[in-house]
Amino acid sequence: MLARLGARLAIGVMVLGSPAIVSVSAQPAQAAVPNPELSRLLDAGSEAVKQRRWAEALGLYQQAQLIDGQDARIASAIGYLYTELGDFRQAALSFERAIAMDSQTAAFAFGAATAYANLGEYAAAERYYEQSLRLDNKRAEAYRGLATVQQRRGNLVGAINTYQRWQQLEPNNWQPRNEMGKIYLQQRQFTNALQVLQAATRLAPREADIYSNLAIAQLGLNNPRAALTSLQSSISLDPRNPRTLLKAGDIYLVLGDREAANRNYRRAFELNRNSAKTLDRYTQILLDQGDATLATVYLRDALRLEPRNPDFHLRLGLAYLARGLKPEARSSLNQAALLYQQRGDSNGQQQAAAALRQL
Template identity: 35%
Template sequence: MRFNSLLWASIASLSLWMASPVHANSQVSRLMQEGQRLVEGGNYAQALAIYQQLLQSESRNPRLHSAIGYIYAQQGQFAEAARAYQRAIELDQQNADFYYALGYSLGMMGENDGAAAAYRQAIRLNNRNAQAYEGLAVILARMGDPQGAIQAYRAALRLAPRNWSAQKGLGVLLLQQRNIPEALSSLQQAAALAPGNASIQLNLGMALLAAGDPGNGWQAIDRAANLGQRDADLLQQVAELAAAANQPERAIQAYRRLITLQPERVATYFSFGELLMQQNNPLEAAAIYRQATQINPKDPEGFYRLGKALAAQGRQQEARSAYQVALKLYREQNNPTGETKVRDAMRQRH
């Protein structure tokens, strides 16, 4: 969804208002011009101070409250933004953009019921607003109503067929519903519209795999990994997908990128080490687990896994030392299940 392009009207409409004969050449007009200039320059705190000053004399102007909501939303203060838009709506209940903005702000707060109601009212007032349909689709999908979300995405695309984010959202939902042909069609259109989007490539790859086209599927997933090499969540998905599909080299490459990107993320070391153990590579697995113990020396799981990797190499004395540390830490954490796991491993012969 494109929040800025639609809600810049909150500021732009104030320009028309301040140019009216009532306000022309007035102190209010001067302050409005200064506020708009500051918003355009990204100086939100100063612009907000000016608009709040204007509220002393213009408290019943809905566009002013909307402009304040816009500034709060730009700064990620969505609760404050929602309150400002609610005040704007109290003063002008026929403005579809205010309801759209309220829906966006409530959605960002996780208040899905309120967001859905606001988007629906925005659509009632202006059924040509593709972004309102898309916003409603996002919320309905989040609320567990995939069919309603699919209908809303289709409505958005009838109005704006080149909206790549709506094409992607529709494709992902159709993929989740196992409607592979239509999912593939939507995701291919999204990829054509936004070829540099890593998430689209990842979902396109999964759709191609589901359609029985592994060659093109893995090519798309490889493109996703290259495009999203700074996106830890996406790389985690690639690694898990490749590991589950018995594509160890791809998974290993993704895990290496993840460790470079987030070297303090211990869970990645555990997943990577487990994959290496499955690939009968306990030597490198031990090195990975040892790094995990250095990052978090209070986590017994790292020492337990290190012991397993060392024991698999026949390095029993080193393995026993690692197990003893794990046992001590589990005992300190009052974790009898962990203690039992370690003792069982210590009794095993490798």
């Protein structure tokens, strides 16, 4: 009798500093059944998985492991369930147990890599992604995961190489080209970015994210008219995407159209009020327009999301100052100055000091 387990793995992927979630379906784990009790546990565990009762399924598979502790597939099933429950440390340990028993199954290494990536232990994640690809070099999500952790470790050249390997595997897939374009933008290699992003648009002419990235490359090459055209294409394809609207606002600001920039920032905020980036742009609009009271409200929200962001503390201090709340302003501005100092940001320190002199 065979017990089947389906699960999902999730890894946070960096896209120009913003996180996105990629989910992939794991292959069913199968275990040979040596006795009736093990058969019962695996059948019950399989049914619990079908009903998405992850904790119950985990308990059943753990009982099964007590009976047969040498089956790598049971260990990997436990790893998948820990991943589903968000316990990535135990997930990593379970996948490593599976690998110790069977080092030739790519899915086990991929599971371990995903768990370590979610833990922020990128060296271990990179090692297991590479192991997964040595065993199965046709898994696109392993290339994506590997490139992501390479970026997190600052190895942008390695990440580009990984995306090129993915591109060779799937030459008609626009995503590796788009991701390479984003890295080139980070490096301010606008010509390289333009080339790969234009190739991506030919493969996927209705993907809004490509056009917003293309607009940044064109702007970097001093072609604002082309950038504006690409930007408008991006918004028309995905008018309710806050990230696209934020990019639009940034580009309009560079083009000197503050009204259009603010319109896009405000729309992004309306669509996603729980994003530090949208709050960053929107609170600046409020301060520019003299609405210090509302700015105070949303800056507190922003600081709940990013309590060590010195820009938010500085802006909150300025909002308090505009309202005549000097003790609160002093506290926020001192905190901003401290955080800027810790970051080695002399310009930020000067701004905080200038604001403190107004008290």
